[in-house]
Amino acid sequence: MIxxxxxxxxxxxxxxxxxxxxxxxxxxxxxxxxxxWPQTAAAAQIPAILLSGLAAAAAAWxxxxxxxxxxxxxxxxxxxxxxxxxLPFVLVVTGYFTGVILLCQVxxxxxxxxxxxxxxxxxxxxAVMAMAVIVLSVAFGHLVGKLLSGMFAAAVAGLGWLLIxxxxxxxxxxxxxxxxxxxxxxxxxxxxxxxxxxxxLALAIAIPPQTRDRTDRGWRRKGTTWFGxxxxxxxxxxxxxxxxAGSPVRARQPVASPTCAGxxxxxxxxxxxxxxxxxIEAMAARIERLPDALAVPAxxxxxxxxxxxxxxxxxxxxxxAHHSPFFGLVxxxxxxxAVSIADIIGSKNIHPCTKPGTFKSDADNLLAIEFxxxxxxxxxxxxxxxxxxxxxxxxxxxxxxxxxxxxHQGTAQEQFAWALKTKDAFNYAPCE
Amino acid sequence: MPRASDEPSPLSLFxxxxxxxxxxxxxxxxxxxxxxVGRTLLxxxxxxxxxxxxxxxxxxxxxxxxxxAPALCCQSPFGEIEDACGHDWRQLRTRVLATYSxxxxxxxxxxxxxxxxDEIAVAVLRGFIGWWGISVLSGRLLGWRLSWAGPLATLxxxxxxxxGQSGPRWWEFTARPAxxxxxxxxxxxLLAVGVLAYTANxxxxxxxxxxxxxxxxVPHR
Numbered sequence: 001m002i003x004x005x006x007x008x009x010x011x012x013x014x015x016x017x018x019x020x021x022x023x024x025x026x027x028x029x030x031x032x033x034x035x036x037w038p039q040t041a042a043a044a045q046i047p048a049i050l051l052s053g054l055a056a057a058a059a060a061w062x063x064x065x066x067x068x069x070x071x072x073x074x075x076x077x078x079x080x081x082x083x084x085x086x087l088p089f090v091l092v093v094t095g096y097f098t099g100v101i102l103l104c105q106v107x108x109x110x111x112x113x114x115x116x117x118x119x120x121x122x123x124x125x126x127a128v129m130a131m132a133v134i135v136l137s138v139a140f141g142h143l144v145g146k147l148l149s150g151m152f153a154a155a156v157a158g159l160g161w162l163l164i165x166x167x168x169x170x171x172x173x174x175x176x177x178x179x180x181x182x183x184x185x186x187x188x189x190x191x192x193x194x195x196x197x198x199x200x201l202a203l204a205i206a207i208p209p210q211t212r213d214r215t216d217r218g219w220r221r222k223g224t225t226w227f228g229x230x231x232x233x234x235x236x237x238x239x240x241x242x243x244x245a246g247s248p249v250r251a252r253q254p255v256a257s258p259t260c261a262g263x264x265x266x267x268x269x270x271x272x273x274x275x276x277x278x279x280i281e282a283m284a285a286r287i288e289r290l291p292d293a294l295a296v297p298a299x300x301x302x303x304x305x306x307x308x309x310x311x312x313x314x315x316x317x318x319x320x321a322h323h324s325p326f327f328g329l330v331x332x333x334x335x336x337x338a339v340s341i342a343d344i345i346g347s348k349n350i351h352p353c354t355k356p357g358t359f360k361s362d363a364d365n366l367l368a369i370e371f372x373x374x375x376x377x378x379x380x381x382x383x384x385x386x387x388x389x390x391x392x393x394x395x396x397x398x399x400x401x402x403x404x405x406x407x408h409q410g411t412a413q414e415q416f417a418w419a420l421k422t423k424d425a426f427n428y429a430p431c432e
Numbered sequence: 433m434p435r436a437s438d439e440p441s442p443l444s445l446f447x448x449x450x451x452x453x454x455x456x457x458x459x460x461x462x463x464x465x466x467x468x469v470g471r472t473l474l475x476x477x478x479x480x481x482x483x484x485x486x487x488x489x490x491x492x493x494x495x496x497x498x499x500x501a502p503a504l505c506c507q508s509p510f511g512e513i514e515d516a517c518g519h520d521w522r523q524l525r526t527r528v529l530a531t532y533s534x535x536x537x538x539x540x541x542x543x544x545x546x547x548x549x550d551e552i553a554v555a556v557l558r559g560f561i562g563w564w565g566i567s568v569l570s571g572r573l574l575g576w577r578l579s580w581a582g583p584l585a586t587l588x589x590x591x592x593x594x595x596g597q598s599g600p601r602w603w604e605f606t607a608r609p610a611x612x613x614x615x616x617x618x619x620x621x622l623l624a625v626g627v628l629a630y631t632a633n634x635x636x637x638x639x640x641x642x643x644x645x646x647x648x649x650v651p652h653r
Contacts, residue, residue: 017585025592029479046477050588057584068577151451151507152458155580159497162587163490166474177477177484331484388482 005088011058011096022047022104032332034111035275037119041126042179044108048101048130049175052137055097057158059141062089083227086205097134119272125185135197137161142204173247181270182304189248196238202231254306266299283379291416295348299324334380335387342375349423353431364429366399371422373403446524455505462498466491467547480595492606495556496583498540499563502532503571503579515634554610562605562619565626572629
């Protein structure tokens with residue numbers, strides 16, 4: 001039966017299209033995720049969120065197949081419980097979509113596996129998360145398909161799922177858009193979620209359809225009854241477990257032995273970010289070359305490595321006693337690292353007015369912006385401009401652009417001389 | 433032709449023969465949903481922004497469903513037999529589709545104008561026009577019952593690749609500002625494709641093929 005449904009299911013047309021779409025989502029974007037296991041698995045999980053609407057629609061569509069082809073009478077005559085007649089349709093839709101998602105996970109894993117960095121254990125959580133999204137959407141689609149059982153069922157299931165999933169997704173972390181190394185997916189929580197999705201799917205199968213197919217009687221109905229009761233019990237229990245477990249995205253514990261670069265100035269990374277070590281080493285060397293008159297931190301850690309000062313994703317700088325300051329390595333951007341470190345160096349050298357109600361002049365503040373922008377560009381090296389956008393005022397943006405340009409002109413000694421002069425000019429400027 | 437007074441009109445027969453009433457109920461529910469949940473901001477994954485997310489207001493998703501409902505109602509219970517229908521029946525089908533579509537567009541725009549702003553109302557109207565074209569094309573290619581498949585497959589593409597660092601890309605016809613040349617041009621082109629797809633029924637396609645064959649047979653001088 002499964003073989004027949006597999007060959008006849010309209011979802012078979014989806015397989016090549018879905019695979020092409022998923023691989024496009026994976027590769028036709030920034031490829032910073034290659035070489036970092038959690039980012040790889042999280043990137044391969046994104047197509048699941050995007051395709052889940054179609055999965056819900058396909059599930060609702062396949063429920064209606066029996067009535068659409070006028071096979072209700074024939075299927076009713078089958079000497080098997082109703083849930084056994086529906087199961088192949090559900091398994092095939094789930095199988096096609098899960099197949100695409102697994103293909104996506106494997107394709108994403110190949111380039112990362114070539115270097116095999118540490119942290120493979122962080123990947124399975126994202127893969128299970130993707131599967132849970134697909135199975136949940138199929139369960140939702142099947143349920144809607146059964147309750148509406150009309151021409152609009154598939155469309156309503158598809159869009160309805162997208163709306164509900166995206167709305168709930170924000171609160172429950174149904175899916176994620178990236179897998180930063182400072183977070184981890186709690187495997188038992190996502191497995192419980194997947195099991196809940198399977199139980200909901202079973203319940204969707206057990207619910208009687210809103211058609212004339214309700215006339216099953218006698219021993220055949222008994223089969224459906226115990227199946228339905230088991231599915232209902234499992235759904236309720238697993239719903240409780242899933243709700244109690246909460247979001248599967250957890251902050252990781254600080255690691256005992258981080259990967260550090262530099263001698264006098266240490267920049268420390270999560271071990272999973274070892275692919276960035278050469279760039280971080282180069283940055284540490286540039287900090288060490290700065291003149292002694294510029295104060296620099298002794299150690300800067302990657303976000304979350306030794307302590308977690310703020311909510312995930314927030315990387316503003318706060319000084320905490322007994323802890324090194326931190327930088328954020330967001331989506332592989334060295335500019336993100338440089339912005340954080342330039343902020344730290346800036347706050348060590350550029351001193352704002354301490355007396356309440358007094359400020360430096362606008363011209364002096366623009367000089368400070370130019371100074372920080374110079375440090376950023378100097379730390380990144382090369383000749384390109386920042387890879388981020390700001391909505392700062394025109395004057396501030398111009399000052400920052402001057403600072404970046406300065407890092408690409410003249411010798412290092414000339415730049416250092418300018419930096420020291422600028423630092424003194426700002427610090428000795430009067431507060432008004 | 434005179435009709436007996438108790439005989440239902442062709443329009444009433446037509447509407448009863450397909451899911452127009454169910455479609456109207458769906459449209460009505462969606463129209464109520466728009467002001468209720470339309471402002472909800474949904475975070476979706478994208479390839480174009482720094483943090484990998486784009487915020488999509490819910491009205492953009494609900495508007496898609498309002499746009500493909502009319503095309504779904506073209507689904508005929510007569511199947512392929514309907515291809516052989518006469519001029520009057522075809523005209524009736526076109527009139528119902530046009531009235532349903534234009535009515536939905538006006539209703540949707542008016543609701544968004546009252547509930548949100550004129551900017552959003554104009555952008556929603558443009559989105560409706562584009563989605564309508566895609567749904568009719570999808571209906572013609574895959575069968576009217578699958579009119580939703582085209583929009584539902586296009587939606588993830590627009591969401592994932594449609595945003596850049598400086599806002600929606602020129603071809604993101606659902607999210608560009610109200611007065612935006614390229615977005616309007618694309619939406620109008622999609623509408624034209626939809627109208628063309630609707631016009632290209634089996635009969636006309638057959639006639640076109642026959643005409644092309646005749647042209648091929650004319651010897652070159």
